[in-house]
Amino acid sequence: MGASTSSEPKISAEQQEAENVASSTGALPILQKAFSKFASSETNAIPLENLQQCFGFGREGRSYTTENAIDSFPVILDHLGSSLVDQFFISDKGGINWFEFVKGYNKCCARVSASILLNMLVRVFIDVTKRANLSVNLEFESVDADCKVNGYFLPRHVLLLLSTCWVMTWDCGNLKKKGNVSVPDLSHLVLSAVTSCVEDKGGFDVWDCDVSSLEVQIPVGKFITWVIGTVPCLPDCLRQYVHARLQLAVIDGDELASSNSSSVGEISSTTACHDILTQGRAWAISITQRSSINEEISRAFISSDTGMNDNLIYRSSTHGRGLNRFWSHVEGYKGPLLILVAASSGNDHEGNSAIKKWVLGALTNQGLENKDIFYGTTGCLYSLSPVFHVFQPSGKEKNFVYSHLHPTGRAYQPHPKPVGIAFGGTPGNERIFIDEDFSKVTIRHHAVDKTYQSGSLFPDQGFLPTEARISEVEAWGLGGKAAKEVQKSYKKREDLFTEQRRKVDLKTFGNWEDSPEKMMMDMVSDPNAVRREDR
Template structure:
């Protein structure tokens, strides 16, 4: 048992499973959770207590972009019972200490991304069946590495991703004593279209610029969807791992009787605030699922529960706010020596009256360092993103390191026989860049991935083709991803540069204290007698 004295003889099986749990770093928390949830007489956790610990209840599900399926609240409500049934084996009295540890390890132990995704599919299949909306997924065995077959429909993908979002966000409510909070369901149309276009057999009827998720009735083979998830959203499984860990941790921290957490879904006010920006909660989450560092936390920080930051401290530059052009851009980002997310919204034309999204797309770039004024490519790493209308990620290929190019006009109007392009670029080579933004921030050029060996191949814009694509820039945003310290260092840098500028502008009046030494007297003497002989000072 979890509270056993060290002097007692511990069975070998229990010792092995405790050592395995200790390798995750969660053994002390698990001991406290078992002590809090278990019945002192039976030394087991009643199934009801464990189910309540892992249960989430949502009310008023609203999402303006995609209609919420009627079965979705029921599906989320069965999440706790499904986790217990799948991963925690109970005896007559309840869940014993060893089985409690085994259940936690099945949920949260380190395993390959492929096996973790299989666990997530199995959880969704059991939960959807309990909710009366069975999926078409089939499993060869009960093992996590067992083969999966069958298919998912578009609605299944939507609900699976939304469940992961709720699991991810609910772990942020540990400070809430009663678990009462609001969760905003994000617009993830770009992720659904990414899965559909990658996995389903499409005809010519799908108009990605103007389609509704609820109208998509494509079947996605489980094998193809699995490959898409591994490539596009590899960190999706962490939503489930974090959920189980944090829910058990929450039951340790709460002093009151543990009850299922209740969330109100659909905070319209928060969505309306952030929809004015290119970085929405859905786009930020999609990008975060591709990163394996603290960058994912920084991208999502404005959308965490309880965050009402309308000052957008991480927003370093926005063209509609700070002005278009490379000079305006540079005055805002110069001195920021940290990771950045740059988003570009552009229109390649073809918009029709009443349909504002036709031909409008969003791409993004994550850099590991700030921008520098150079005539060559630089950078240690980076990611390219096709964000809207279809989400795709293009990681470094490892063949070349032409990640970032940013060049301003040289000061002083110095003549150059072979001037370098003025603007910002990512990938490719000089004058043959994969992405190039001109100095006025009015046009962006997207070239075929064949010109670029720094990033993985793929289309940044739907129906891109082989010829360079030029589009009109509608908006540019740059978000800082290195926390408050990098922002403070940038402020310090700007103050220092401003001080240097003011010092250079000052005139030393002592130099011109004497009329004989003044430049005005010299000019007047030359005008009065330009042919007079003057001694040259050496």
């Protein structure tokens, strides 16, 4: 234990247990180094203000604007550090001693259930909103970690909570990096919570509404159920943020200066982006997955904008429409693929107001194959805009993905299989079917699909099949560098085979008179001609 000396008494059983818990997570060396840097030599304890600065998200010289602007959000960030310290660390007159430091870390970063971790996140949110003089109708029944919370959220409070989680996630991926903090549009997640938790929605239009001005009440119990069922990784941002800030203090020489340097820049609105997969949508997908996909999305889409195009495999407006163009870019990629479709449905004769635009997504845990049957081991469907929903595997069937090109080498098929890409359902009754020209997508009711969970893929879907016009298709690779290298090797091998097939052996055409081709031509020209065998 890095904080004790030989003159101190024997370690208590409680302290030993706390150190064992921290050691099981692999964080004990980091805690020892962080404590030695933060602690005062006189008191052998961490001054309260030092730890508050470590966890604080300062905004000196910053401004805050975004599409879903809430004026109180910068104030919430100002109080984040002090709220985290007060919630998890107990201080005496000299500061926070080693035992309380380890115990406080274990409270939020040790292995605990998802419900307890979510309770901690809500506690921090309640505390930080009170410090910012916001009125939030939430209250815990006791101080126990697993006690019940009563009250309700308003949509703007959900937006504040999600924005705070976004900033913590962004900060974890931008240690020692400078740049602007762009809080993306998270209205699709807020609308997901509202539509899932509120029975009487007040008649608002999900296609056109300002989530920050909605006045519907979201019961906190239903909100917690929504988080666990839809975005189960959301509470992890709290654990990751605390660990990342302590890790930064260990890496940098000056812990207080480094804690501010990780937050330099300006909190601003999101930059204009023509991708279907915006940062807000990418983050929403990432917090539904407890796998390497979560880490890959965070690395490429949340930490910075520079890595986003590295993961883009195909975009119809750039690489050309159609299944053949699509296949030439995704063939050989053996890692997880995220395929997105932006489409619009409605009647052109009714005016633009009748046309509804929405975005769907499908995540496969393996590359695509040219098959005339369904295949796959797992996957997810996503409704990304205007309302976010995730549809996990149901476990009843395994018709995860269907990707079939025109067959080669067959002149006639009595019962040809459909050419296109599909997800869920059965052949001829696919839940999502993209035609080979990438001009139309057909969406069917979840009743035809036993592979993915039930639910509407876009608002007001209805029971009848819906044909929509495709405006854009994207494919993003989430398999990391290994999958890219495998695809690169595959393409090199295919290019080599193609080049070899193009080469002509001139020796076979050295003597036309002796060639089989001339004999066949002669027979076709005059099949009745008398031919004498050459001896």
